[in-house]
Ligand code: SAM
């Protein structure tokens with residue numbers, strides 16, 4: 168079992184399959200983003216070897232992410248192989264949904280249980296402005312394909328950016344929960360590396376998001392006594408089928424209940440999304456480290472997992488942006 172020095176049991180791994188993406192969201196990366204050569208990333212066999220080691224250490228929950236995980240070559244085979252590893256209980260994915268019309272069913276058949284799909288607005292013109300390269304129709308079809316394939320409950324993620332999607336868009340997305348048993352989750356924008364200036368200037372807090380939703384639908388009902396679902400606090404619009412989730416990583420971090428670590432596409436263990444502390448696993452693996460060596464490196468890394476982020480004191484992660492960590 169992997170435990171940190173604060174007594175937190177770490178058993179949830181977010182695995183980045185690639186740093187590359189088929190979109191260029193304004194809050195995530197620059198349009199001329201430069202990516203790693205494929206040789207610098209974990210190859211399929213290396214990825215599976217490392218997951219086996221994590222599973223033996225008690226990591227049972229996995230979320231595939233990126234970059235855009237669906238553009239990783241052999242993604243369906245990777246899911247199938249991961250699903251056969253003893254100890255791997257749950258595999259989910261965070262995706263922009265663009266390729267789900269083709270991939271939802273094969274991914275689900277291979278063992279992917281659920282997807283979180285990013286959709287920041289229902290306005291096609293704004294959608295293009297935020298994602299730069301995306302079209303709303305494709306992502307909408309991706310959501311429907313995921314639901315049809317049985318990857319339920321569907322969870323949708325919106326990052327709220329001032330001046331882009333902070334008013335009508337928040338309301339229209341919330342209205343989806345009236346008729347759909349979906350969870351609509353709003354994420355406070357976090358600052359990273361060379362896009363931090365933009366991110367800090369345009370951040371919208373969970374209190375503001377909630378007030379916007381309540382201005383249209385009336386007071387939200389708190390669900391599960393405020394207990395977090397992952398990182399989201401859940402609410403419901405009166406009479407709605409689905410739920411609203413508020414993810415307030417910036418204003419109300421959930422560090423005390425954190426159970427997660429991240430494996431970047433370059434095979435580096437990142438102990439906290441918002442802290443630069445990392446431990447390289449791929450270099451030792453390529454140098455011939457044994458399973459026992461790798462286990463020790465992971466346990467030592469987890470032990471030193473930072474307690475929480477330092478955004479309130481302007482300590483911003485600088486070594487990587489979100490797509491290079493695995494959001
Ligand atoms: N490409 C996939 C997607 O967009 O869903 C997976 C990777 S993306 C980095 C994971 C999640 O992080 C998405 O929901 C995205 O909206 C969110 N995200 C990206 N940049 C962010 C930022 N600066 N602050 C908060 N969330 C961010």
Ligand code: SF4
Pocket residue numbers: 188189190191192195196233234235263285490
């Ligand atoms: Fe790509 Fe996801 Fe980043 Fe958008 S948020 S650019 S879809 S990795």
